Amino acid sequence: MDIIVCVKKVPDTREAELIITKDGKDIEKGELVCDINEWDRYAVEEAIRLKEELGGSVTAVAVTPDEDEDLLRKCLAMGADRAIMVKDESFRGSDAHVIATALHHIIKDLPFDLVFTGVQAEDDGYAQVGGILAGFLKVPHATLVTQIEVLERKVQVHRELEEALMEVVELDMPAVCTIQTGINEPRYVSIMGIRKAAKKEMKTLNTSDLGLTEEELGDSASKVKIKGLSLPPSGKGAEILKGSTGEIATKVASILKSKGVLA
Amino acid sequence: MREILVLAEHRKGVLRDITWEMLSLGKELAEKMEAQLTTVLPGYEVKSLADELSTQADLVLLVEDERLQNFSSMAYQQVLSTLITTRKPIITLIGHTACGIDLAPGLAAALGMPLATDCLSLTLTEKELTAVRQIYGGKVNAEVACSCEKGCIATIRAGVVSPWGEETRKGKVEVIQSPSLEGISRQRFIEYVEAAIGGVDITQADIIVAIGRGIQDKENIPLAEELAKALGGTLACSRPIVDKKWLPKAHQVGTSGKTVRPKAYIALGISGAFQHIVGMKDSGVIIAVNKDPRAPIFEVADYGIVCDLFDFMPVLKEKAKELLQRR
Numbered sequence: 001m002d003i004i005v006c007v008k009k010v011p012d013t014r015e016a017e018l019i020i021t022k023d024g025k026d027i028e029k030g031e032l033v034c035d036i037n038e039w040d041r042y043a044v045e046e047a048i049r050l051k052e053e054l055g056g057s058v059t060a061v062a063v064t065p066d067e068d069e070d071l072l073r074k075c076l077a078m079g080a081d082r083a084i085m086v087k088d089e090s091f092r093g094s095d096a097h098v099i100a101t102a103l104h105h106i107i108k109d110l111p112f113d114l115v116f117t118g119v120q121a122e123d124d125g126y127a128q129v130g131g132i133l134a135g136f137l138k139v140p141h142a143t144l145v146t147q148i149e150v151l152e153r154k155v156q157v158h159r160e161l162e163e164a165l166m167e168v169v170e171l172d173m174p175a176v177c178t179i180q181t182g183i184n185e186p187r188y189v190s191i192m193g194i195r196k197a198a199k200k201e202m203k204t205l206n207t208s209d210l211g212l213t214e215e216e217l218g219d220s221a222s223k224v225k226i227k228g229l230s231l232p233p234s235g236k237g238a239e240i241l242k243g244s245t246g247e248i249a250t251k252v253a254s255i256l257k258s259k260g261v262l263a
Numbered sequence: 264m265r266e267i268l269v270l271a272e273h274r275k276g277v278l279r280d281i282t283w284e285m286l287s288l289g290k291e292l293a294e295k296m297e298a299q300l301t302t303v304l305p306g307y308e309v310k311s312l313a314d315e316l317s318t319q320a321d322l323v324l325l326v327e328d329e330r331l332q333n334f335s336s337m338a339y340q341q342v343l344s345t346l347i348t349t350r351k352p353i354i355t356l357i358g359h360t361a362c363g364i365d366l367a368p369g370l371a372a373a374l375g376m377p378l379a380t381d382c383l384s385l386t387l388t389e390k391e392l393t394a395v396r397q398i399y400g401g402k403v404n405a406e407v408a409c410s411c412e413k414g415c416i417a418t419i420r421a422g423v424v425s426p427w428g429e430e431t432r433k434g435k436v437e438v439i440q441s442p443s444l445e446g447i448s449r450q451r452f453i454e455y456v457e458a459a460i461g462g463v464d465i466t467q468a469d470i471i472v473a474i475g476r477g478i479q480d481k482e483n484i485p486l487a488e489e490l491a492k493a494l495g496g497t498l499a500c501s502r503p504i505v506d507k508k509w510l511p512k513a514h515q516v517g518t519s520g521k522t523v524r525p526k527a528y529i530a531l532g533i534s535g536a537f538q539h540i541v542g543m544k545d546s547g548v549i550i551a552v553n554k555d556p557r558a559p560i561f562e563v564a565d566y567g568i569v570c571d572l573f574d575f576m577p578v579l580k581e582k583a584k585e586l587l588q589r590r
Contacts, residue, residue, distance in 0.1 A: 013399045014476070014534060015555045020403070027403060096368070097378075119364070124398050124405075126380045127359075131336075131368025140337060140450040143365045158456065160519050161274075161361040162421075164512065167334075168453040175449075182506030223377035227393065227406040232559070238551060238567030245574050249582040252529075252550060255566060259548045261470045261526045262494060262586060 001056035001150065003047040005080070005116040006103055006133075007040040008062065009071040010123045024228040025093070036071055039118025043179035045186040046148060047116050048079035054150060057081045059110065063102040065092040069202070076197035077189045083200070088207045088217065095222035096128035102217075103129065104136040105210040114155070115176045119144055130178035141176035142169050146183050265298035268352035270343065271316055271323075272362050273304070274334070275455070278312055281358035283426035285419055286319045289356055290431060292387050293321075296353060300432070303439075305342045307332035310436075317434040319427060328441035333452040336365040338444050344373050345442045353411055354385075354392060359418035367418045377409035380418045387411065401537055401559035421518070422541045458512050463497065465514060470496030471525045473516055473543070474504060477532015477553065477572055481509045487531060490576050493583040499523065501539045517542035531572045535560030 011032035019028040036044070047058045060075035060083045062068050072083035086102055107115060115137070120127035127143070134141030146166065147158035153173055158166045160180050171177075207217060215221060241248045256262040269289045272279045286302060293300040302320040304313050306327060313325045326342050343366075347355055357363040357370075359381045371378035382394040392411045397404060409415055465471060472491035478484060484498075491498040498514060505515045516523055518538040528546035532553060533539060540563050543549070551564035552572045561567040568575060 011399075013402055017557060018399060018402055027399065097372070100368075100372070122400060125396075125400075127364050128368040128371075128378060128380055131365065132372040135369040135372035141365075141369065142450070143336075144361055156453065159361060159365070161455075162518055163522070164458040164515075164520055166456040166458060167361075168456060170451040170453055172449040181502070182508075185508065224379050224407050224409045227408050229398070229406075230404045231402070231557075232404055232562065238561040238564040240556075240561075240567045240569060245570065245578045246582075248568055248570075248575070249579040252566070252568075252579055253582050253586055255548060255550065256470070256494070256527050257586075259526050261496075262583060 001050055001054040001114070002059075002112050003050060003056065003114045003116060004059045004061055004107055004110060004112045005040070005043050005047045005075070006061050006129065007044060007071060007075055008037045008118075008121050009034050009064065009066070009068045010037045010121055018231065020229050020231065025226050027229065036074055037118050037121045039120060039122075039179060039181055041186045042181050042183050043116040043118050044075050044078050044080065045184045046179055047114075049184060050114075050148070050150060051079070056113070059084065061103065061106055062086070063091060063099050063106075065089050072202060073194050073197060074189055076200040076202070077193040078187055081200065083202045084205065085202070086205045086207065086210060090207065090214070090217040093219040093222065093226070094217070095224045096126045096132060097223050098217060098221050100129050100132035100136060102207070102210065102212060103133050105212055106205075107133070107137065113173045115174070117176070117178050119178045119180050127178070130176055134176035137174070137176065139174045139176055140171045141178070142171055143178040144180045145177045146180045148177065148183075265296060266301050266350055266352040267293045267296065267298050268347065268350070268355040269300070269302040269320070270355065270357045271302045271304040271312070272358050272360060273306060273309065273312055276309075278315060279358070279360070280426065281360055281419070281421045282316070283319065284421065284424040285356045285358060286316075287427045288385065288419060288424045290319070290427065292354065292385065296387055298353060301350075301352070303343065303346055305331045305339055313436045317432070317436055318430040319432055320434045321432055322434050323436045324439045325436055326439045326441050328444065330444050330447065331441065334362050335447060335450055335452055336369060337447040337450045339366050340370045340373060341442045341444055341447070343370055346439070347374060347414060351414060353414065354387060355414070355416045357416065357418045359420050363418045367416055371416050374414070376414050376416055378416045378418070379407055379409060381420050382417050383420055383423050385417055392417065397537065400534060402557060420537065462511070463513050465497055465499045465516065466521055466523050468497035468523070468525050470494055470527045470529070471499045471516075471523060471546070472496050472529045472531065473499040473501065473533060474531050475501040475533030475539075476503045478504070481507070483573070484509060486573070486576050490580045490583075493580045493587070495587075496529075501533045501536070530560055530564065531576065533560050534558045535563065
């Protein structure tokens with residue numbers, strides 16, 4: 001069972017105050033802590049679990065404009081066998097189509113039974129790369145996968161639909177799955193673990209190694225372009241309750257009473 | 264005739280709400296672009312759905328085939344790519360749903376068309392599609408653009424556009440021969456499974472205390488549970504709590520969980536991802552507690568409290584106990 005898992009590094013913006021860059025097309029990332037995309041973490045874990053159960057190999061792949069060696073080291077520490085990073089400045093501002101094109105160029109010459117991506121990325125949330133990649137590779141795919149069972153030359157997966165409904169789908173291998181959070185419990189990686197994994201194989205390629213042309217790269221090749229970003233106004237809807245915690249609790253209690261609860 | 268194409272989404276014999284929402288959006292675009300509003304309905308024995316759709320579209324393309332009985336991204340892709348190639352619509356609208364997420368990227372790749380996903384609103388001109396989307400978990404709005412001169416595809420977030428509700432059109436239904444659907448057997452629908460729901464039914468609660476990532480640790484859940492109990496309410500949660508297996512799926516509010524409408528909803532440490540908000544926005548009153556004043560939950564809340572929820576929970580619990588004792 002040879003599995004390729006595609007990963008991305010994203011900034012943690014959950015509790016941060018975000019500032020839009022001068023050109024209006026991105027946010028200032030200097031102060032933000034970056035880590036593996038949440039969905040990708042589950043995808044890496046799922047790949048490693050399958051390998052541990054069935055044998056084979058896991059290859060982590062990243063296409064990035066930045067020096068993301070630490071991202072791939074983390075995947076290796078989790079249990080991936082090797083990693084491939086394609087770093088090129090021109091990936092900055094790339095849309096999903098360009099990223100999937102680059103991934104396709106890496107993956108098409110590798111042996112694989114399954115390719116995993118996260119369902120989407122925490123930053124741009126397009127949820128496109130896996131589906132486009134499957135199209136390029138001409139293999140069947142399933143998105144929003146919450147369970148995988150490997151059978152003889154095929155996989156049976158659960159896809160998460162709406163309203164607590166799932167659908168069971170079978171795919172002939174090779175296939176692409178985009179992995180949903182909650183499918184497993186990703187393992188913790190220690191600094192020691194990352195050090196231990198330092199000896200594992202990590203290949204850094206550039207775009208010309210892949211035979212990618214300039215027309216296939218970056219903002220100019222992207223079909224969907226960012227025109228501008230804006231911050232929604234703070235607390236637009238909510239009336240912010242102020243005062244001591246006790247005063248606020250009293251206000252909340254009276255609001256609840258007025259709504260016919262706590263009465 | 265220029266055309267706006269909408270994919271009708273249905274499951275288990277019922278058209279899904281997103282279909283009406285997209286038809287409503289499609290109607291606006293069609294009027295502006297002086298285009299025909301067409302909807303495509305792939306399925307099997309779904310003539311009655313086609314008639315329903317004809318009340319809100321100029322033309323319904325009914326593609327019936329036994330192999331289209333349940334959604335399959337491979338089969339749907341062939342149906343749509345055949346239609347799009349021959350009819351050349353300005354834009355094709357698909358729901359940003361479990362169906363659309365599975366279908367749209369592969370379809371766009373096969374057609375070499377630009378694809379804007381998870382759009383909140385669209386503006387169309389002769390040359391360009393501009394879409395508004397949310398990035399960074401809803402903390403930033405992004406305006407994105409792509410060419411529509413050779414057609415384009417957009418997936419639309421569910422629950423954002425209001426459906427028209429009433430009859431706007433008296434459209435025709437045209438039966439279209441299904442394409443060959445070669446190669447689709449590599450992907451097979453087996454069955455639907457209900458997520459295991461047991462014990463609690465959060466949809467029946469008058470008051471819900473819901474926790475999110477801000478609860479930080481499984482060990483802290485009893486604090487929220489005690490608060491819920493003191494208020495006579497039910498404990499619910501957002502997706503990350505279920506992902507971490509801290510609470511069973513039955514407690515989850517949101518797109519892939521339950522939709523709730525309690526009299527009062529208290530959100531503790533929930534940032535307010537859209538997928539959560541759809542499941543609780545129609546609650547009677549929403550009170551949100553979050554450390555981050557820019558958390559998107561405050562957009563939908565009636566009252567916001569910017570503080571550490573661990574400071575707030577015990578105080579509110581005592582207050583509630585006090586009040587209930589006084590009764």
